[in-house]
Amino acid sequence: MANEASTKTESVALDNDRKEMFKKSEHIAFYRRHKQKPGVHYCVSLESLALTEKGASLEVFEIKSQVHLLLQVRVCRESAIRVTIDEIHPVKMRYRVPDVLIEEPVYEQLRVERKGEGSVTLSWGLGQHQVRIQGTPFSLDVLCAKEVITTLNPNSRMLFETLQDPPRHDSTLNQEDPSGLWQERFGQFVDVKANGPSSVGMDFCLHGFNHVYGIPEHADRLRLKDTSGGEPYRLYNLDVFGYRTDSRLGLYGAVPLLLAHKPDRTLGLFWLNASETLVDVHYHPKDNEEDVAAPVKRSRAPIQTDVHWISESGVIDCFILAGPTPSQVLSQYAQLTGYQAFPPLWSLGYHQCRWNYEDEADVKSVDAGFDQHAIPYDVIWLDIEHTDGKRYFTWDSERFPSPVALQQHLARRKRKMVVISDPHIKVDPDWPLYCEARDGDHFVKVKDGGVYTGSCWPGDSNYLDFSCPQTRSWYARCYSLNKYKGSTDSLFVWNDMNEPSVFYGPEQTMPKSVVHRGGWEHRDLHNLYGFYQHMATVDGLMTRAGGTERPFVLTRSFFAGSQRLGAVWTGDTEATWDHLKCCIPMLLSLSLAAIAFCGADVGGFAGDPDPELLVRWYQAGALQPFFRGHADKRTKRREPWLFGEAVTARIRSAVQRRYCLLPYWYTLFHQAHTAALPPMRPLWLEFPGEQSAFSVDHEYIIGNALLACPVTAPGVKEVMVFLPGIEELWYDIDSAQAFSGDRNLAHPVTLDTVPVFQRGGTVVPRREGAGSCSADYQKLPLCLTVALDAKGCAEGMLYEDDGHSFHYRDRKTFSSHRFLMTPGSLACSRLSEDDTFVSGSSVQSVVVLGMRRKPSAVTAHTSGIQVPLTFRYREDQHLLALGGLDLGMGRDWEIRMQ
Template sequence: MITNTELEYKGNLYPNSIVGFYRDTDKLYFTTLNGVILEVTILRDSVFRFRYATESIFEPDFSYAISDNASLGYNHLEVEETETEYLVHTAKLKLLVDKKTLRTQISDLTGFIICEDELGFHWEENYEYGGNTVKMSKITQVTESFYGLGDKATHSNLKGKRVSNWVTDQYAYGKDQDPLYKAIPFFIGLHHEQAYGIFFDNTFKTQFDFAHERRNVTSFWADGGEMNYYFFYGPTFAQVVKGYTNFTGTPELPPMWAMGYHQSKWSYFPESNVRELAAKFRELRIPCDGLYLDIDYMDGFRCFTWDKNHFPDPKKMISDLEKDGFKTVVMIDPGIKIDKDFWVYQEGIDNDYFCKRADGAYMKGKVWPGECNFPDFTNPAVREWWGGLYKEMFTDIGVHAVWNDMNEPAVMEVPTKTAPLDTRHNFDGHPCSHRKAHNVYGMQMVRATYEGIKKHVYPKRPFVITRAAYAGTQRYSSTWTGDNVATWEHLWIANVQVQRMCMSGYSFVGSDIGGFAEHPSGELFARWVQLGVFHPFCRVHSSGDHGDQEPWSFDKEVTDIVREFIELRYQLLPYLYTMFYKYSKEGIPMIKPLVYFDQADPQTHFRTDEFIFGEQILICPVQEPNAQGRRMYIPRGTWYDYWTDEVVQGGMEKWIVADLSRIPVFVKEGSIIPKYPVQQYVGELEIKELVLEVYYKNGVETSMVYEDAQDGYDYKKGRYSLRNFNFRGKKDELIIQQYKDGTYITPYETFEINFHGLPFKIMEVWVDSELIDTKDLKLNESNNIHISKDFTVLHILGV
């Protein structure tokens, strides 16, 4: 018999030999001699869940991260026992569980090893707090790369890095500083063109070591709770990310205005300044949909109040702004000022809604209003109450959206920057300390906000923003990457962070364009806007301490460049909206790093700058001052330069000319890109014609355009328009087939089709087998035609 002493190494304890096994439908249980139980749940043929219990006891099975809508079910499950191991077979994978050590190994059906334990599961008793520190170590392949983990401000490939997850208010953080505002303990591993993912669903502080301490070992551990992780098999990067995103969920479609350009600052006040800001946007013809009010709109920073000196009639102001196309977004923080005359505070006290310390006193912390109490958002009753607090703000005053900030929770004047670890939480009926609840506090706050606002804005769709997040928060809210700095390095960081967030299941994300802390030069601001308009969430935000940061705050050249790129975003709104539809419906990230786009090309594994916007547009920001161009890697395939229509072959680095007025933008051949006319705000114009930019390819390609009423829930009743286009090109002809779905009738009746790169002159145009007179099509030398939106087959012949 092996004793616990023999199983100890550097204070760690390990499972010993398996003495029991049984199967309960989709769950497999392996019990060791020293009381460790491994529960393996077969969720899909390619998705396994691993839970480990010590002393034969599992904790209650509860998760804030996993979506109720996750797809479950497998096609095949067979368990075979040999003298030395248990072999588990599904339709896609083989799992080996070693009888002597409880270590596991996962391989594909050919026997190729995808992921295997090194030391495997081990633990160390935590005598200070109780429970265990739980650990897992895996063998790292020589060629293996690692990605994911949310908003880390470091290189996209995490090989050789050690990072931690403990949501933290990190004002003006630097490159490689860690941890930051979000805890998303999910990573993707890639080796030998095989991708897999691991989601460590543990809300305690978690840490990940990607071959940092030992070059052949990747490990992850938590300060408490269970070793509870999900394994997702690809073999493609896309399948892994989609699988994880399906389990942690996607948001509903937001209103289209939420995808427009937004302007924010700490702070726009009083009311006259807000009105002047709005008027300037319209005067200069710079599109904008959202204006943000930071904490100075409140009465003494008390949430859910208005400073009547600065904003004497907020309802009228918001109504007037809305008439001119602006939506008003206000900030709400979690800290509630301790003030017996403050109705929100008194309700919280009367109903015992605030967090308490271990010995029963209320948890206090200083934030903007001074000393505050903090609602326990892990309590369902508190979430219901909090959601109800927004009613007056939305139904009476007319606010359009809310921005939850400081919800890590951030606490001032204490070294930890947050709540004491002995703070108690309900945790939806599983009482715990702040050690366990900290990483989900902001998530549950914004969940309460989202669920409340959803009721108050119905039949419109809600729009909510959060700073702090845990895995799955994407179901409730958009987000941004926190208090960055106006430097060129932070422009690079913002680019990497948004790519990383998107591959971590959280696509509705952007950065504070231009930098929050300090003040950018006009050149840096222009370059940041050029990047930011290609991020799913597009907002300028600054501290305001170092000068103004509006589009016109610099010289005329910068203003004109900024206007042009914001106009381009508004033109691409139908493309962006379709991206969001695919994300919401299928879990396809809106921004794709090159390694996601082509994992078989090793050149993509360490690229940080270039990314795919949606499915078909390649973006590469300029991230250095005084640049007249840059070298970039163009992925394999054939691409059109968006600005010149020059055709370039990928799979190589290339110097691209890009003065301050341009950044490298390329379109994949065969693409059909939809465009709207430039609007000053979403809904300003009735769309008379949808523009389709068609990029010729000698071959086959598919494209999609999704549209609906741009707000409301009729799309869930089938009132949407989904157009799938199949493109087939040959040397002297092309065919576009359109397949339509949905009952929504778009306001326009025709398409303007602009052809790029046609190798022939158009001689005949056939629509649904009928030869059309080219005069009726308004055909011109630019190869533009206008045809009915209802065509099924467009057949063009040339010479």
Template sequence: MLLSCFAAALVFGQLSFPFAFDPSDFKTCPQVGFCRRGRALAKRATESSQWVSPYSVRPESVVLSPPNASLSAQVFSSLYPGIRFELQVDVLEHGIARVRLDEVNGMRRRYHQAASWALVAEPTLMAPGVVWRFEESGIRALYDDVELEISYAPLTVKLIRAGREELVLNGRGLLHLEHFRTKTAAPSTALSEYQAVLHGNTESNGWFEGGEADGYWEETFKAWTDSKPKGPESFFIDIDFPHHSHVYGIPQHATSLSLRETTGGNQYFSEPFRLYNNDIGGYDADSPMSLYGSIPLMHGHSTESTVGVFNLVASETWVDIFHPVLNKSTATHWISESGIMDIFLLPGPTPDLVFTQYASLTGTAPLPAYFALGYHQSRWNYISSQDVRDVSRRFDAENMPMDVVWLDIQYSQGQKYFIWDNQSFPDPVEMADELAAAGRKVVAIIDPHLKTSNDYPIFSEAQDKGFLVKDAEGEIFVGQCWPGSSAWLDFFNPQCQNWWRGIFSLNSTADGWRWAESTDNTFIWNDMNEPSVFNGPELTMPKDSVHYGGWEHRDVHNIYGMLFHKATASALVHRTGTMKRPFVLSRSFYAGSQRFGAIWTGDNLGTWEHMAAGIRMILSDGIAGMTFSGSDVGGFFGNPDPEMLVRWYQVGAFSPFFRAHAHIDTKRREPYLSAEPYRSMLRDILKLRYSLLPVWYNAFREASVSGIPVLRPQYVVFPKDSHGFEIDDQFYIGGSGLLVKPVTLPHVESAEVYLADDQVYYDYFDHQVHQGAMGGRYVTVSAPLAKVPLLYRGGSIVPTRLRPRLSSSLMKKDPFTLTVALDKTGSTASGELYLDDGETYTFEQGELVWRKFIAYPSKDGQASLIVQNHNLASHTSARDIVGGAKFQFYDGKNAYAREIDSVYVEQIIILGLKEEPKRDLEIDYRGGSYGMNNVLSSSLTIKNLGVRVVDDWQILVQW
């Protein structure tokens, strides 16, 4: 969708193009009072060798709660003796430690409800297994191979494994919760008082916060004034990774995967990383500026271990990063505007375990509807139902697969969402039904702002029911967005979410207004949900606006978009009597958003730099749980030349979410409009994506139960190979063994691909062999314009469907091809195939097919290879490792398995044979015997097999 500041120009008649991004529309740290205060505190601490945190635990107040996995204690500041805090430390399942600090009996309550939105459920305490040791200086909790050390004075928390500090909270003494106060009580302190405290005078009141009340009670940015009625309530905390040289995460930022320094001797950025959801289209391709989503999760990584920190705060947050000791460790400083301190320490010690630990808290990305993994065709805007039909027909005529056509804001009457423009779209139901007959879907945009018009039933109902956000004076907040004068739905109100569900109902008995001109093949795009407000400060909602429960927008800003996403996904699931998987794309997101659907990287530019940045952003999103992610193929702004467009389609085809989208002022660039030879190249890329849909579905299934991302960066797959820790331009697709390095530079005919291990890799297209090495090496892979560097890793078996179809639904009963990429010994390989109906939730009751393919040498001493297919779902390994649910009712003859019992494996391609096989082939399948052809010394193709996917069988290849 279009950038808000560009959109504001459009709304107010100031349209200019090309768009020029203006960073002055958005704040920097020096323009934000609490960020200034946080950085000033860090500067004072750094400059003083005598700096000591004033926060300490009262030993006599420590209380253990059953089942001995939870501790509480009183915390005091030596400089604010009248202010009391409570520390809560919980040891949770998976070895996670939760550390909370909140003001007790203060003038008002700090925002404490972020966990209720982000967490999938209340975390379960570890029981039994925690041993507590009370010592003079503090307390130790011992469990698994982890030690949690809580020091009394000053208060610090350390996660230790094998005697090595892995994570440290407040080790540098930067912890500070700005307690609530009256305006008249704000202290005025001087630098001399601060110096006196350092020399032993602890009676001074206020030195910790600096010499003046900087931005406590009111703050102005350009024409906007934030009234800040509650005064200062920020909190700061230093979180250090003493033995981890690299940190990843805290999306969304357009920058490198391994996060660069923002302060210190090797400073790369002058600004901290900002977490504050904003509509920043045409953004810089390398910047710590906040973008559309915010997830306060960070991984620390080294060759020895991986750990994680999840700082559960919903307000604007800035994060400084530096490497204090020769890049062997990483120090971070988190500066948040409001909320309690609620930090989860994820002990790892591997990347996969950190993913699982985080997923146990916030949930996993669900198994998506199968069609959602196909190709999505969008632009702003398809102007009529006839236009939509023409696009679908042109894809068919050009033999190009496509699953979804998207509709931007012009489908609606005056941007009144749900209300079709009956001049351009007189028959929306018939249009959707025609696409459905071709195996395709429609996605329509629905934004969270409502036109303030009494003839708009959605606005009228929301107003009458009190479901709209209020301004600081208690009136409905009104701002400018696409419809002009707009109000914003308040999804923090549970009743608003229930009402929203009813609007989507296809049941004619539903109460209230409902979207009757819709179908169960119409899906939704939630845009502008940061929220984007054209005439608001930083193009968003004023922080002193008020939500349900009396909480200010400053407290919940980063959560807002997620709740809109959640409400819409729930509405789609329940719109008919039969629960079907939803598809909802959201631009804004927060921790836990992965439970509700896909996201994308926003309004990018049609440049090579943004093409490359999109890959890094998708990898970073996946690290923080948002694994169903993609970038606008071709760039939202601009008109890519044919070479760039081809390369961008290659990037999109290897992104979890694959959508082409473009600005209304760009030239039409549907792939069938390209001239030859580019049109054929684009067709081949689309077909490649569809042939690999089984691989993508396998990867999403694994992500749905483990939290491990669909796209896996180099450090995730090879966590002990330090040469790969900064690599962010290549990646693996799930556990398939497929390694991809898209080309993101012009006029390139080859690519340097890093191979981290002593394993053989095969070119996907011509089977050329590339040999890795211990310690890693780069190999040159041919990459003419028509080819993306794509390799099989030795030891993998990859299932594909090679018959060309025009949509994914038409492939459901197509046969499979198995490519067996033997390891460097030429003897072993393995892979999986997971299938279900791709639409409903019946797989949760065991309606599925899950097969394991393995290749191994026979044990009778013959020179031979066995390729075997057996049922995986009935084995004990088939379990949900996050939730613990097993396929306990799995039946190999379940209804879905019976439905696809005619689906077969039509050919097997074996790569890496050391010798030429015999001409005869033995197949243990109902006593059958089959022939083979296309025999090569290193590559064998076995055709016309006809062995069924649902059956157990094995093939013996002898030489």
């Protein structure tokens, strides 16, 4: 068994040799076979068409081999078309991804619209959408208003490798297999395939589109690049320390959702497959990267994007999300895989983490440091060193002898603690939890039935089989207070290394031939592994709280559907300007794929940021959904007050601004939870018709109101900001200066500022004052910033509840208010009569931006009482400021300006 010191030393060596660890497409046999595909042509027997209440089925056959497959076409309500292809008589069942869809969709009744010699057209509902199936060669068109929006198998690139019985006496397995049908080599590793080749692939043509996005996680631009002559985008969850930017290598998570957008339509492709998947993207006509933001030049060639999905195993199971608007596509996807979990309010504050805080005195010292320097924060985190020899669910008795008292110390300050829990379990027959997992048959196994042993932080480790419901239930029970000694109800969880990471494994992960419960190979469900640990951990915290309190669990590895479980971060970034810059498109890609609660390690995980980079990263992180500072143990300490007062002041300002905006962030997360609209949005999501915004990924919009352009380069005195919308007004939140939209603005910055603009026509609620944590800020009064549009109008919302329980859902204890500004009046009204939450908030001040004339009088009207108000008007800024209002949110009110 490897000791801790050697494991740590060897892990450092691993960090320095990652480039040779990971495959390129040339090393992936199933990808090579699809790209070098011989003349395989599939046809559909139109005579085999059968209609049921749940859709249509037809037989697909390959002309040469006469292999027969079953094609099913079903239409989910809300215009999501599901196309599945599977073997009719497989030698064994093929893996179909479970648990990702929240339930089996409700399907529409299909009908035959017309049938010719070579095709059949199906429709449903009012007939606006149709599916046209061509028999020979097989292709499938999706039409909207008689226009083809996407075609499946337009270039006959479909390939479906059927499962086979192993050859007798393993004769093939003992020979070289250059095609990788039964085994393939990568470095020292040999992957033996129990059922031979099993891959599936399908090509799609997206008609009229030349901007596609999504399929995270990659350290790349927001708009996906043309992969012609280069590497495909790889979806294979891997532990890639200090990953390169501008790369299509798969990282920690995989969401096989691709979005295509053009001015009048958004389309989604959801490829439901959990095995290793590669995606090729080809734009027609091709464009130069530097010209993608310019209007498309006229060309005789039709505009289209070809997308080719190739997966190692499973079945073809894809959803076409027909939109047509961006918000409808996001909603269609959320109805399949779930909405973003509604986080507790405190989790939207600032989190302080390091690998590792040394002991209880260190934790208390850091906690006190935030108070001493007047920097608010909500959560302190502990990495692997807090445990007894990397045994999760334990505490190092010398470093952390009184964990309950430590958590209570933090709880008295209304703060929480998060601890790490990885999926590997130290092989230790003297450890009761290990014995319980072993005796309960909760570990993944090797082919001969023995338990799989890999290496990770504890040394020799076994890996929990989270794909098994019984294992997930057992693991969830491990979080109960009577079992997890030293834990309290203010302790929350961080799942790391759950790709899963295996030191010295192939590509530093688990061999694909490892066997899960039910006989499934790891190759079938690799990308689901972290999703399942995340699910089990969330279930554990839910059970611990009796189902009343919202859990918080951060995960590094994720899949489609992970949004309904909690938060995600971008993993082991480096303390470089390139990584700071790359985080923005990475987080935007995650947001488009429904992973809305996402962030990056402030300061970069690996390496030592200089003070300027650290400040700029805090400024950026404060304007992103998940806000956590984190650092490798091999770095210098970097608590915010260790770089001199000037740096501390700038970090304090950034963090305090985040806390003042918590009412707005919380409202946005409620929208994500109920309407699938991410808080962090690319410009085109808000301005879908404005092509000049389609490729912008250095800035973004928080909700619909705040445009943020973090500074991501050193020594910058000026930032180019694109302000979208030809009829829009944008207000600099620092100067109140108004700018028209549809322009590039050279905006001056100092190290104290970051460009943020409020959109005309919006109302943003903030807290006024200062506190030490989110609980303090909840007690502060509200200030409304009203930014007028060209017509003198604005609108906004405020959502409130208790901030931590599920009572908003089961008892309707919440309140939702609408702020509506029309010329001469600002009104606040409750949106629902059913809610029962009694808000303790009150609006103490209002700032109106873009007020073109000074009012002669301002009065407040509430419950039939009229009160004159004092006000201040600045003509040079066109700014009206009202103070001392004390307008409670428990009732409707109106401010009139004469």
